[in-house]
Amino acid sequence: MRATWIVLWREILIRLKNWRFWVGTLSFPLLIFLVTVLPALIARFSTERPIQVLVIGEMPLPAQAESFRFIPVPGASPDSLKTLLKEEEEGLVVLVLPRDPLEGDICTLYTAFSLSSEKMEELTRILTDHFRIYRQAALKVTSETLARVLTPPKVQVYKVSAEGTTRYSAGLATAVGIFIGMGLFVLLLGAGYQILSSVLEEKSNRLVEYLLLSAAPTRILTGKVLAGLVLSFFQMVIWGLTLVMGGGLAFSGALGGDIQRQQALAEAVQGQLHTIPWVWVAVFSLLGLMLYAFLYAAAGATSDSVTELSPLSQAIQWPLLLAVIVLPTLVAMGEGPILTVLSHFPLTSPVYMPARLIATPVPAWEAAISLGILALAVVGTERLAARLYKHALLLYGQKLSWKAIWQIIRG
């Protein structure tokens, strides 16, 4: 284990010292920052004057809301107020509300300048909220009644089979399956390349012989694979946090100050999250990652330049991508032989077994068998990669033909 730890630590340090790693890691958060946070910050610290809205109508609006100041002018005629707009360059608009807000829906806005889409969305949101409050009060509808009226029906699917009736939840299963598949894919994009390039470097500078004298090839490769995964996971965490923060900002902006809706949404998400078998998801994801990472290491050992790695790495990614692409269809079709086989096949089980576990009650022994097959595949791939690493690099020092690879595997 000491050798694995030394290799792991070195690989991490080498990458952390490389500016390219930081460019790759921080470019995405920077992009998110530019797209979401920056406009919000600019808006917050801008000294822009609120837009003054002259309101013709009976429905009460707040004196100040977000970027607007509402000034009621109930008796005025739109034509007389429109003349004011010519005198003011910006910052003054005229809003004509329907005579009867219970019946009418059309609000007319007169302006001498162009309002941005954000300002228009803001104004529409303010009007929507106040129309609802006004109509609720006028019609004497309580909030509870309204919520009950607006709550959509939920469809719960139960699958009837010879074994009995079981609940089937395809939507969440598909979402989690895709999330795992894409997560693995993104993690492997970073980790896979690092593992490949690290193996190739030692192959090209012939250090492998000394390394093999000092430690077993499985230990060296495990160190490399774990380092790749740790760094890739670190990147994922940074990107995930950025997405959560950026997405949260964008979402709360879309919901405006509607605390009730935000709470309802948070409760709905939490209600779904507790149905996910997190331990199974974590174990399948981790083993799936290791399986693919060792495949990358094996690919690195059989090539002699980075350019040759491209077709090989694509070939490794295909099972994962295909699994994600056909997942929605297969999960929607429900339990069947294809889904069962794919949830036991090591290259696809990290995506399909967690999806099945969410969709329908799968017996624990079946999940355990799938996990066992996956674990055996990880160990087998580790051995295969180590064998290729040792023999291909030591004996030939060049690109290997399929026949030669087969001979090495056979020993």
Add this chain to the structure above:
Amino acid sequence: MLEVQNLTRTFQTLRGPVRALDKASFAIPAGTIAGLLGPNGSGKTTLMRLVMGILPPEEGKIFFQGRPMNEIARRRIGYMPEERGLYPKASIHEQLLYLLRLKGFPTQDATREIQTWGERLGILSYIHRPAKTLSKGMQQKAQLALALAGNPEFLLLDEPFSGLDPINAEEVEHLLRSLKGPGRVILLSTHRLEQVDQLCEYIVLIHRGQILLSGYTAELKRRYWDKRYYIETAYPVQQLTWPEGASWKPLSPDSAEVTLSPGLSSQELLQGLLQQTAIRTFYEKLPTVKEIFLKVVQEHSL
């Protein structure tokens, strides 16, 4: 003592199985510097890899100081592979520290060893520079420091002189001599046979995977000596009458190399020549390692 018994290894290649080593046996006594000689592709590197345990043997056993090689701690073995290299972007210090820790040295010990051998090999002035900025000779010395760290009892050096200029080669040779000590075995492979002649007290000659010859250099020289003598006379050698059974070739007007037939002794030669001239120098001319190497390889290539 390093003892190799019936070491055999076959590789599966695209053209079928190739026996890289065939029942190789030899024993190198402790306290000696031994040379492993052989033409390209003769099995030297395979033999070294098997001895180091990088490759498992098909058959055979390897013992060091009476114990199976696989029971010997890695730290007691120093190895410099032929196909050597370094991480190009990392500094020499950084990679020596990494590789020594990987070999089992605690960080403190590894740092101390780097300092000791860095000083002895004269690499401290550039030890913090990336390997890619250094000459091949400088890099080779760094690799040598890696092999020597921990003062190993068994030192295995595959082509330690390749790529070195004469001054650096001389330095390395001097260093190897200074490392010779009781209990230590130094085995090196090289194509520079004149260096083996000067440095190695023991030689192992390998050809087509088979050990053709092994033993103390002095003994082998005596065994392959073909009754050749060097002679320097007061009278021009061209004008002397040489006894029957003496074939000679002039080296200068008054010196020659003489080879005697089995029926002619050196005393008879001297008696015959002393009647004609005074003899200034006369000694047995033993074959060089290169001559033995060429003779044995040619014999087995026929």
